[in-house]
Amino acid sequence: MFSLNQLDKPFAAEITNIDLGKPLSDETFAAIHATWMKHPILVFRDQTFDVNGHEAFAQRFGRLKPRLRKTGQQGATAAENPNVMFVSNIKENGVLIGTSPTGALNFHSDSSFDEIPSKAGLLYGIEIPTIGGDTLFVDMCDVYNSLSEETKRFIADKWVTNIHLPSLPLDPTQTQEERIRTARKAVHPMVISHPDCGLPILYVNRHQTYKINGMTKEESDQVLEKFFDLVDRPEIRYSHKWRKGDLVLWDNRRTQHGRSDFDPTQRRLLRRFAVFCDAPPKPFHVEKMASRPELEPA
Numbered sequence: 666m667f668s669l670n671q672l673d674k675p676f677a678a679e680i681t682n683i684d685l686g687k688p689l690s691d692e693t694f695a696a697i698h699a700t701w702m703k704h705p706i707l708v709f710r711d712q713t714f715d716v717n718g719h720e721a722f723a724q725r726f727g728r729l730k731p732r733l734r735k736t737g738q739q740g741a742t743a744a745e746n747p748n749v750m751f752v753s754n755i756k757e758n759g760v761l762i763g764t765s766p767t768g769a770l771n772f773h774s775d776s777s778f779d780e781i782p783s784k785a786g787l788l789y790g791i792e793i794p795t796i797g798g799d800t801l802f803v804d805m806c807d808v809y810n811s812l813s814e815e816t817k818r819f820i821a822d823k824w825v826t827n828i829h830l831p832s833l834p835l836d837p838t839q840t841q842e843e844r845i846r847t848a849r850k851a852v853h854p855m856v857i858s859h860p861d862c863g864l865p866i867l868y869v870n871r872h873q874t875y876k877i878n879g880m881t882k883e884e885s886d887q888v889l890e891k892f893f894d895l896v897d898r899p900e901i902r903y904s905h906k907w908r909k910g911d912l913v914l915w916d917n918r919r920t921q922h923g924r925s926d927f928d929p930t931q932r933r934l935l936r937r938f939a940v941f942c943d944a945p946p947k948p949f950h951v952e953k954m955a956s957r958p959e960l961e962p963a
């Protein structure tokens with residue numbers, strides 16, 4: 666049906682001999698989905714679909730999540746389709762056509778600052794710099810499993826607040842306090858349960874997790890920093906070196922991703938669709954959790 670090769674980490678695999686631009690039978694899609702549940706990072710090589718083919722494949726996974734920025738805003742594509750997003754440093758008429766234009770990116774799980782984040786990201790490589798700009802992936806189920814029993818007990822009943830601080834140039838009239846207060850935010854369990862396979866997943870990330878609820882910011886920073894350092898270890902990541910025509914599909918519940926730096930004078934253009942989760946992330950330790958708390962004032 667298609668060929669599968671494990672990449673240098675067991676959670677990542679490469680799929681060849683499939684054209685995602687052609688209609689896929691239910692049987693083929695079910696085989697892709699089952700493979701994805703075993704390897705939450707799937708790299709499909711040599712894809713040539715246009716934006717419609719890309720969108721049609723993304724829609725097989727569920728309802729598409731619109732991009733954050735509106736057409737005409739800095740960092741939004743000019744495309745009328747509200748679901749397509751570019752990750753790019755390219756400017757047209759002096760305006761960035763995509764988000765996350767330059768530099769390294771901290772590990773994160775897309776839209777974890779929304780009550781209903783995305784379950785899948787589908788990123789397609791169009792223009793690739795010659796060195797750097799790798800997308801880095803970590804399996805947060807593995808990270809959870811590597812924790813001591815004492816740490817697992819400590820985090821079992823915790824909620825965290827995630828916030829969205831945009832990667833684009835800051836509004837110079839806002840103070841940092843105002844940015845945090847007015848940012849898009851959501852409260853989620855620190856350990857979530859994978860909705861399809863029930864596995865425990867550590868759900869905090871350096872880019873978006875602002876605070877553990879019920880702790881002071883200082884206490885929380887100290888605790889979170891240890892988890893962020895665990896995620897940052899190079900030996901546990903799969904570094905995706907892009908080739909033009911790659912489509913990378915990630916399970917956004919189970920994995921986090923970041924990016925290595927690259928030469929800002931080289932063009933980088935990737936096109937992305939994201940798919941909504943079916944419901945807010947659920948706690949792994951339901952019996953230990955009080956009901957979802959209100960947002961704490963920042």
Ligand SMILES: O=C(O)CCC(=O)C(=O)O
Pocket residue numbers: 752765770775786788798799800801922923924937
């Ligand atoms: O630029 C990249 O490699 C990753 C960008 C990213 O975080 C995303 O598309 O969600």
Ligand SMILES: [Fe+2]
Pocket residue numbers: 773774775922
């Ligand atoms: Fe992302």
